[in-house]
Amino acid sequence: xxxxxxxxxxxxxxxxxxxxxxxxxxxxxxxxxxxxxxxxxxxxxxxxxxxxxxxxxxxxxxxxxxxxxxxxxxxxxxxxxxxxxxxxxxxxxxxxxxxxxxxxxxxxxxxxx
Amino acid sequence: xxxxxxxxxxxxxxxxxxxxxxxxxxxxxxxxxxxxxxxxxxxxxxxxxxxxxxxxxxxxxxxxxxxxxxxxxxxxxxxxxxxxxxxxxxxxxxxxxxxxxxxxxxxxxxxxx
Numbered sequence: 150x151x152x153x154x155x156x157x158x159x160x161x162x163x164x165x166x167x168x169x170x171x172x173x174x175x176x177x178x179x180x181x182x183x184x185x186x187x188x189x190x191x192x193x194x195x196x197x198x199x200x201x202x203x204x205x206x207x208x209x210x211x212x213x214x215x216x217x218x219x220x221x222x223x224x225x226x227x228x229x230x231x232x233x234x235x236x237x238x239x240x241x242x243x244x245x246x247x248x249x250x251x252x253x254x255x256x257x258x259x260x261x262x
Numbered sequence: 263x264x265x266x267x268x269x270x271x272x273x274x275x276x277x278x279x280x281x282x283x284x285x286x287x288x289x290x291x292x293x294x295x296x297x298x299x300x301x302x303x304x305x306x307x308x309x310x311x312x313x314x315x316x317x318x319x320x321x322x323x324x325x326x327x328x329x330x331x332x333x334x335x336x337x338x339x340x341x342x343x344x345x346x347x348x349x350x351x352x353x354x355x356x357x358x359x360x361x362x363x364x365x366x367x368x369x370x371x372x373x374x375x
Contacts (some may be wrong), residue, residue: 157375165360185366190368191368192367192368193352193366194366194367195364195366240305247312247317248293248295248312248317248354248359248360248364249295249307249318250297250307252304252306253304254304255304
């Protein structure tokens with residue numbers, strides 16, 4: 150019940166294309182869903198986060214879509230650029246988790262020029 | 263505003279030794295969480311400290327411990343190091359405990375030989 154499942158494990162997208170990464174969770178008490186971007190040798194950087202009271206949140210080229218009934222959420226990167234090549238992690242947390250984030254396994258995104 | 267500072271960046275230790283890692287959170291932030299990142303297990307929560315008190319603990323052996331000081335700086339200690347403890351140890355800073363944005367440092371790369 151504590152797992153967050155992320156797919157795909159790796160993704161190759163052409164420059165200008167849309168990158169889509171999906172996550173699914175089981176614990177219905179989760180109510181905070183952030184996405185992180187990590188470059189080699191760096192710590193994860195918070196990209197965008199959503200709470201279940203909205204179905205979509207957009208910040209620049211990054212959009213989170215949230216489906217509460219399906220217990221799924223996804224990250225869409227529009228107009229993908231080579232500089233977006235990184236590993237992306239979804240995460241989830243809930244009111245009984247304190248500061249604990251439960252992370253997906255990560256998606257290695259490569260954007261080809 | 264300065265980010266999360268972790269020291270040292272790299273460490274090489276021998277099996278059986280102990281190690282102490284340090285984390286200075288963002289100024290004004292009072293919650294510090296620690297995570298272990300490995301290629302096989304991904305990002306796993308170790309513990310969270312808020313106002314010098316451990317609020318939550320992950321599923322790690324007692325060899326892993328931590329503390330937080332009155333200025334919110336945190337240390338984590340690993341005793342009797344094992345080869346499997348080789349990992350990137352990440353510290354995350356949040357303004358308060360609970361469902362708030364967490365900002366990561368660059369991590370400490372620990373290698374146990």
